[in-house]
Each structure stands twice: as structure tokens, then as C-alpha cells.
Amino acid sequence: MVCMMTAKVEGLVNTAVTTVFETMLNMSMKDVAVESCSFGTQPQIASAVGFTGLMSGVIYLYTTIKFANRITGGLLGLSGIEAQREDYVNDAMGEMANMVVGHVKSRLTDHGVPCVMTIPSIVRGSGLGIEAVSRTQVKRMSFECGGDFLLVEVLIEMSDSGRR
Amino acid sequence: MGPKILTVDDSKTIRMIVARAFRTFACEVLEAADGVEGLAIVNREKPDIILLDYTMPVMDGFEMLNKLKSDPETRNIPVVMLTAEAGRDNVLKIARLGVRDYLVKPFKEDLVVERVGRIIDLKAWNEATTKAKRYDDPLQILLVDDKPAILDLIKSGLSDTNWVLNALTQAGQAVDFCSRQMPDAILVSLSLAEGAGFMLFQMMRAAFKTKSIPIFAMSVKTAVEEQQRAQQMGFSAIITKPIDVEDLKAKLARALNLDTSYRYFVQQDGVLLLKLPPNFNPHVSNDITVNLRAKVTESVDAGLGKLLMDMSPLTTADVNLIRLGITVTSLCQELGVKLTMIGSQVVSTECKNYEETKDWQFVNSYEEGLSQLSGASSGAR
Structure with a gap:
């Protein structure tokens, strides 16, 4: 079951991202090739929420601060300088990751792969990237909305039970 | 301030979204970042409902819920998991x-508001704070009936008002209409196919946004069972066909709590003028009676101790007029308000025929009435 769900996780994440952005922000996220998603030298933000159980891993949402400000403004009904407040943006991006992972976690649980979620964490910087250690499977997908990009990385720990 | 809503979520984003969702309602939104903070607020503020997150640091939603349910003081507070x-x-x-x-x-x-609105009584700020609408406001009336003759009758009957009649022939269209625009009142025919009128009523009452809209059932006079069912279901009023449009307007005015007093009462020239319209009828009489005490008291409070009751447009003194006159006379005596009546010779003569009204004194014109009230002359008949 775990192996089967590992294979399906990409589809689950894809559905979760489009559902969360559509529901909370009325944003239509277009699935695009990972290669087309480039943040260049723009300041970035990454929000992450982990899940652990029969299947364990972390889901990261990477985007530019510019898009994160847009997301925050949409979520909180703010504009201008208020939508750029660092604490608001961090919390909003953390909550977006939380909702995406919550969506995925619920589907996993329904398919007999129960897990629990961690609380969100945020990293800011530029040129951010995750180097996966061995025994970790990495899946990447990217989305575009109005010229802004969102890169999603899913790290799944390949535990002994997961390989069975 | 209305009900208290407590949102317990470690995400400030969610707490802000919840607070924003209820910003147009007369309620207070309280916030807590975890279960411990949440329980402290519950004990201090006694919220009417709690929106509770599951995964939180310090104390999660499951533990907080357990503690709420094990305390007799808090176990009945409704909790919605979010x-x-x-x-x-x-x-x-x-x-x-x-x-x-x-x-x-x-x-x-909208979904949060809808679900919370099913559990506690939420009122929009404007509903809770603004004054009642007036009869001459452009009210939106939604009519759902597939009979063109009924539409024509009501349309024609409402032509002397500023009300906007939106006519539809199917219940489904009415649901769509209400999702775009909120009518002030709905008139629905119970003879729509397959009980659609009843179903529409149930759908409107089940939805938070439309649950308070007055809904009138229209039914053929002889369809007694249908009317009984409508009454049991809680329709705001039953309008029987053939429709008496004046009766319909009066019922709508009552159901919507419309202010009709301005049509009859006005403070001018140092007196309170009560002007009866040419179409004086039981509905008008009732409208006036309902507002009478408040209006006279208000004028006394404003320093006007004089009431001029103008019956000049009326050509006969029927029982409704006499009842109203007696009520006015009695109230003026009670409040120490000086009263003068303006009336035609015919009305004056007819009033002489009744024991209760034989002593009423009438003047011929507004000017004479003012003069008499100021004590300058006594031209009363």
C-alpha cells in the first residue's frame, strides 16, 4: 500500500496545490514543466510541512517573495505595504503549505497510510534548494499563475516498510 | 455586540480570515493561538461558539476539545472543527x-459563515443597527409563480409603490436569483409543479443568508390542506387567491417591519398633523394605530402639545374612522395633548349620530385648525 501511495503522491500533491489555491485565492494554478520555473536572483521564500507515519516526508513550497506577497494579500484581504509584512507573509505561506500537506495527508490516511503532520516552518533567502540524502525520493513539480511561479518539492523517506 | 465567536488556530492567517469572514456581522471574534490560550479565553469570555484547529503546538485541538467536554461549564459550547x-x-x-x-x-x-450561522443566531451589522426600512424604499420583491395573470395583478397592485417586482416562474430560478441578489421578501405559489413552492421554502430556510427573508405562500382559497401545511412549515404569511393586493401590501409592510408612519404623521407649524388618506381603510387605520402612541409621545417630547387630525379627504364616517377617532381622542386626553379635527360637513353630521362621537368638534380647514389650536379662534362646528 505504501509503495502504491508513494507512486501516487505526485498526483495527490498536484490536486492539493490546485485545490488550495483555487479555494482560498481563486487562483488557477497551471501545471508547467519544472525547467520553465526559474526564480533567478529574486528573493525567495520556502514553506515546509512534514508528515510522518507509515509514509514520511516533507513538502516544500518555493516561490518568490513577490508572489508570496500576492498570496498573502489575497488570503488576508490586504494590499500594499501591509501585504508585505514579514510576519504575515511567513504565516500565510506556512498555512498554504499546511493546507496542501493536510489535503495530501487526508488522502493517504483514507488509503490506509496514516500519518501525522508537523507544524510549518519557513526559510527565506535566495538560490534556495534541497539536496536529498540517500534513501530519499524527490519529486518536483511546478505551477504558474499570472507570470508567477511556484515550485513544489516532495521528499519521501524510503523506509524499510516503505520498500516492502 | 452580538454573539462571541472564538477561533483557536496557531495560524494567524486563519484567525484573520475567520475574523474577516464575520466582519459584516454583529458579533465579536476572539482569537487564541493554541489550546491553552483557547481554554483561558473560554473561561473568561464564555464564547457562543468555538472554531477549533486540530494540529497546534502546546495543546492541540483534540486535547482542548476533551477538556471542554469534560467541564460541565463548557461542555455545551458548540465546537466546529476547522x-x-x-x-x-x-x-x-x-x-x-x-x-x-x-x-x-x-x-x-462564506462556508464558515454558513455553518456557524446554522448554529448561532448571526445578524448582519446593518440588520442589527440600521433603522427600519420605509414603505417608500425601493424594496426587492421576488415573485415565483407560473401564472401570468397573478404577475399582472401584483405588478399592477404594486405600481403605486417604489417596490421592484422580480417575477420568476420556477423555484430553481429563484434559488439562482437569491445567490446573486437578496430580495427583501419572497412570494411563492404553492401550486407550482411537484411541490416546488414548499421545496423552495425549505431551501431558503436552510441557507443562512436567506433564512430570515419573509416568505409568503400564495394559495387558492379552497386549498385548505395546502395552507395548513404551509402554516406548519412556518411560512411568514398565507396569501389566498384571488389576491387582495392591498392586504398583500399591508402584510408585507408588517412582515418587513416597514416604517409607514411618515405617510400619516408630520410635525409642522408647531403641531403634529395626522393626515388620513382618501383610501382610508382597515389596513390604513391599523397602520396609524400602530404608530399613534409613539408619534404623539415623540411630538410631546419635542414640545408640541397639539394634534391636528385631518379627515378632510374622507367622504363618510365609517366604523374604522370612528374607532380611530376614539383612540386618538383617548390618547390625547391621557397625554394632555390638545386635539382639533378637520372634516367635511358630511363626516361632521354623521358623527353627531353616534353616542361616542356626537361631541366631536370639526373645523373646515387646516388654517382654521391651526388657529383653534393656538387659541386664537373657535370656529368649530
Whole structure:
């Protein structure tokens, strides 16, 4: 079951991202090739929420601060300088990751792969990237909305039970 | 301030979204970042409902819910789980603890309001604070009837008002209409095919946004069973066909609590003028009686101790007029208000025929009335 769900996780994440952005922000996220998603030298933000159980891993949402400000403004009904407040943006991006992972976690649980979620964490910087250690499977997908990009990385720990 | 809503979520974003969702309602939204903070606020503020997240640091939603349910002081506060964690097992686990509802993130703000509105009585700020609408306001009336003759009759009957009649022939169209625009009142025919009128009523009452809209059932006079069912279901009023449009307007005015007093009462020239319209009828008489005490008291409070009752447009003194006159006379005596009546010779003569009204004194014109009230002359008949 775990192996089967590992294979399906990409589809689950894809559905979760489009559902969360559509529901909370009325944003239509277009699935695009990972290669087309480039943040260049723009300041970035990454929000992450982990899940652990029969299947364990972390889901990261990477985007530019510019898009994160847009997301925050949409979520909180703010504009201008208020939508750029660092604490608001961090919390909003953390909550977006939380909702995406919550969506995925619920589907996993329904398919007999129960897990629990961690609380969100945020990293800011530029040129951010995750180097996966061995025994970790990495899946990447990217989305575009109005010229802004969102890169999603899913790290799944390949535990002994997961390989069975 | 209306009901208190407590949102317990470690995400400030969610707490802000919840607060924003209820900003147009007369309620207070309290916030807590975890279960410990949440319980402290519960004990201090006694909220009317709690929106509770599941995964939180310090104390999670499950533990907080357990503590709420084990305390007799708090166990009856309705709790709605608002969490990113769905899944059948989670739902079952939480349902066993007695939550009233369960909302999964992501969510639409409207959905939160809708679900909370099913549990506690929410009123929009404008509904709770603004004064009643006036009869001459452009009210939106939604008519749902597939009979063109009924539409024509009501349309024609409402032509002397500023009310906007939106006519539809099917219940489904009415549901769509209400999702775009909120009517002030709905008139629905019970003879629509397949009980659609009753179904429309149930749908309107089940939805938070439309649950308070007055809904009138229109039914053929002889369809007694249908009318009984409508009464049991809680329709605001039953209008029988053939429709008496004046009766319909009066019932709508009552159901919508419309201010009709300005049509009859006005403070001018140092007196309170009560002007009866040419179409004086039982509905008008009732309208005046309902507002009479408040209007006379208001004028006394404003320093006007004089009432001029103008019956000049009336050509006969019927029982409604006499009843109203007696009520006015009695109230003026009670409040020490000086009263003068303006009336035609015919009305004056007819009033002489009744024991209760034989002593009423009439003047011929507004000017004479003012003069008499100021004590300058006594031209009364």
C-alpha cells in the first residue's frame, strides 16, 4: 500500500496545490514543466510541512517573495505595504503549505497510510534548494499563475516498510 | 455586540480570515493561538461558539476539545472543527467527542459563515443597527409563480409603490436569483409543479443568508390542506387567491417591519398633523394605530402639545374612522395633548349620530385648525 501511495503522491500533491489555491485565492494554478520555473536572483521564500507515519516526508513550497506577497494579500484581504509584512507573509505561506500537506495527508490516511503532520516552518533567502540524502525520493513539480511561479518539492523517506 | 465567536488556530492567517469572514456581522471574534490560550479565553469570555484547529503546538485541538467536554461549564459550547486534516478516521474520532460540525481547509469564507450561522443566531451589522426600512424604499420583491395573470395583478397592485417586482416562474430560478441578489421578501405559489413552492421554502430556510427573508405562500382559497401545511412549515404569511393586493401590501409592510408612519404623521407649524388618506381603510387605520402612541409621545417630547387630525379627504364616517377617532381622542386626553379635527360637513353630521362621537368638534380647514389650536379662534362646528 505504501509503495502504491508513494507512486501516487505526485498526483495527490498536484490536486492539493490546485485545490488550495483555487479555494482560498481563486487562483488557477497551471501545471508547467519544472525547467520553465526559474526564480533567478529574486528573493525567495520556502514553506515546509512534514508528515510522518507509515509514509514520511516533507513538502516544500518555493516561490518568490513577490508572489508570496500576492498570496498573502489575497488570503488576508490586504494590499500594499501591509501585504508585505514579514510576519504575515511567513504565516500565510506556512498555512498554504499546511493546507496542501493536510489535503495530501487526508488522502493517504483514507488509503490506509496514516500519518501525522508537523507544524510549518519557513526559510527565506535566495538560490534556495534541497539536496536529498540517500534513501530519499524527490519529486518536483511546478505551477504558474499570472507570470508567477511556484515550485513544489516532495521528499519521501524510503523506509524499510516503505520498500516492502 | 452580538454573539462571541472564538477561533483557536496557531495560524494567524486563519484567525484573520475567520475574523474577516464575520466582519459584516454583529458579533465579536476572539482569537487564541493554541489550546491553552483557547481554554483561558473560554473561561473568561464564555464564547457562543468555538472554531477549533486540530494540529497546534502546546495543546492541540483534540486535547482542548476533551477538556471542554469534560467541564460541565463548557461542555455545551458548540465546537466546529476547522482543520487541514480530514480523512475518515479523523472525522470519526472527532465526531465521537461531540463536535457540532467539521470544516476542512481549504475553505471558502462564506462556508464558515454558513455553518456557524446554522448554529448561532448571526445578524448582519446593518440588520442589527440600521433603522427600519420605509414603505417608500425601493424594496426587492421576488415573485415565483407560473401564472401570468397573478404577475399582472401584483405588478399592477404594486405600481403605486417604489417596490421592484422580480417575477420568476420556477423555484430553481429563484434559488439562482437569491445567490446573486437578496430580495427583501419572497412570494411563492404553492401550486407550482411537484411541490416546488414548499421545496423552495425549505431551501431558503436552510441557507443562512436567506433564512430570515419573509416568505409568503400564495394559495387558492379552497386549498385548505395546502395552507395548513404551509402554516406548519412556518411560512411568514398565507396569501389566498384571488389576491387582495392591498392586504398583500399591508402584510408585507408588517412582515418587513416597514416604517409607514411618515405617510400619516408630520410635525409642522408647531403641531403634529395626522393626515388620513382618501383610501382610508382597515389596513390604513391599523397602520396609524400602530404608530399613534409613539408619534404623539415623540411630538410631546419635542414640545408640541397639539394634534391636528385631518379627515378632510374622507367622504363618510365609517366604523374604522370612528374607532380611530376614539383612540386618538383617548390618547390625547391621557397625554394632555390638545386635539382639533378637520372634516367635511358630511363626516361632521354623521358623527353627531353616534353616542361616542356626537361631541366631536370639526373645523373646515387646516388654517382654521391651526388657529383653534393656538387659541386664537373657535370656529368649530
